[in-house]
Amino acid sequence: MSHLKLWLIRHGETEINCGRWSDKPAETCLTPLGKEQAQKAAQKIIEPPDLLIKSPLIRAKQTADFILNQWPNTLIDTWPIEEFIYLSPSRLHNLSKLAKRRDVEEYWQKNDPYYCDGKDAESFADFLKRVKQFHHQIIQQQGFVIVIGHGQFLKAFQFGLSHGFNVSPEWMSLFRQTETANPLKNGEIVRLNLSNLLDFKSLNQS
Template structure:
């Protein structure tokens, strides 16, 4: 077994919002039946017992983590500030479907201003990156042999991967590279993305033991 600190980020299973349904608010979006099946499959596939399980406070990630938590009942569970990136003001977002938000989304990413905040309850891209960096620093400070399963969100995991891959890019360059012309999510529902702390930097790592 590796003695390096490892973190495996897991995007939540398919949610109602992922299927195009309208959502009342970003935090209470639930899994679909398919998402619940994905969560159960994840729990069955783990090959190692983690030392810690982390979830975001959002319902869909907590639901995705539930079968894994049940499989490893002695493992501590913590809720961290790893909620999804909310870049549109929630008042503009609530009660809408993805298609309704599309013009606002495209304007936001086309402007590519990392310091811009859309309004109360929204987060700037720069603020989002600082939150992701803080999470990576918190993980890096754990004991060397730690293995952490981190149940989170697509854009958060995408940002962690971007920071690890290109740590020297400034916020504006990261933002320009992030959106990729409105391509589908880079991290799929229930996908696992592994990272390993190598003493002074992060590197990508297998999401499951060989």
């Protein structure tokens, strides 16, 4: 079986990461610090990637551009690995910051993977289905592959490597505890080495 070296990179800091609310989170852009983080991540790539996979969101494209500036001949593809939007941005639009925070807490306390908050939101079950599909597709790749994605999505992928990808309230609860205790930082790189379909080992993080 072919060897896969996989790097997962979270996009650089965005306006939303700074606490600015947006009812169009897919359109948020990198801040000056986020661009610095993306540049530093790109500088750690000292060999040409065989494939660069990015989320369709603007912040992932902006982060990927720093890598493409360094390795312009890299093959690039867009996969449906956008971030998990579990509360409806349009519903939250007129709520206070305190009310938004309360809704976030209530969502995770409810712990219902099949609940969907609106047409512009996604259930946890559908989110995990995308993560599972990503796992199915990524293990078929070979060579040096870089993925530019989002904190919760990439964390769910890592969590699934040791806990499986079958949705349940227990999975959802444990994931939330793990993700909030150790979130992926903006610009952080997770290096994974896949030698076969079942043997994923985390080499190191930077």
